[in-house]
Amino acid sequence: MSRQRHALWTAVAPPPLELDVARSNTIFICRGLRPSPPYVRTPLSMDKNDQLKLGIPKGSLESATIDLFKKAGWKITTSSRSYFPTIDDPSIRCMLVRAQEMARYVEAGTLDAGLTGKDWIMENDSQVEVVADLVYSKASFQPTRWVLAVPHDSPIRAPEDLQGKRVATELVQYTKRYFAERHVKVDVEFSWGATEAKAAEGLVDAIVEVTESGSTIRAHGLKIVWELFTSNPQIIANREAWKDPAKREKIEQISLLLKGALAAEAKVGIKMNVPQDKLDTIVALLERKLGRITSPTVSPLYRSGWFAVETIISEDIVRDLIPELIKYGAEGIVEYPLNKIV
Secondary structure, three states, rough: OOOOHHEEEEEOOOOOOOOOOOEEEEEEEEOOOOEOOOOOOOOOHHHHHHHEEEEEEEEOHHHHHHHHHHHOOOOOOEEOEEEEEEOOOOEEEEEEHHHHHHHHHHHHHOOOOOEEEEEHHHOOOOEEEEEOOOOOOOOOOOOOOEEEEEOOOOOOOOHHOOOOOOOEOOOOOHHHHHHHHHOOOOOOOOOOHHHHHHHHHHOOOOOEEOOOHHHHHHHEEEEEEEEEEOEEEEEEEHHHHHHHHHHHHHHHOOOOOOHHHHOOOEEEEEEEEEEHHHHHHHHHHHHHOOOOOOOEEEEEEOOOOEEEEEEEEEEHHHHHHHHHHHOOOOEEEEEEEEEOOO
């Protein structure tokens, strides 16, 4: 039987005339030649129906979300000409969707899962499975706030003061429900943008707007008089997809690693060598600085009378901590970045 029916060969150099062939079932090993890898069915050939259809928020959260996935272990590549980013995981198929619409598509089953703000789930009153909270935003790792704001000289101090008034917002349905629950009759109109300017120019009496720091609201001569709720991104799943064991496992994997990536934000690892007579002092210093109950990891170094001490700390205290560690006898201090804490 022809050898070519048993193996494919890739030449790495001009092959010698003499072949030293060892035969084991259908695999040949030849001097001077390298067999190509055997054919294995990979997930690349999996049916699209078996892939997890995952929604990535397009817009203000897009960049922060893709960066978070990168730290979690997935590389997502977008193109200005496509709403279907590529991802280096053949079991996932991504689609860019506006955060405002994400919950509706997940609820309908067009997407198996997605990331969107808690605010837009509430706005659409979507019936979805909330898998996890992920506290980050386009500019920070803090939740955003939906607030009631009015012109600086307005007498309005609370939602009840808006009886019979007009309010502009992008969050129309939630705002209507909010005032209705408090028996305050207001005219709520949808704002396509520049919402702050409408209140500043007297087009409306108040706005319900999202903010992180409040600086944009103040810059338009407005003041915040009431906070309606805080919001943050959430991983949500279609309830039927959540019942599918394979898809649920994949969603839980994504959730676990994204939360691990967030937990590692603004933290670093630090390790050092400490002589035995300084060990208690160094450990006490770390515990005092870190304010934690658990102690750092301590391991003896081989035949030395020294110990390796390692812990995880907030990045903003490293510059003050390292000089103190050296002062009390630590040596060989290494600081290293973290991708995930799981």
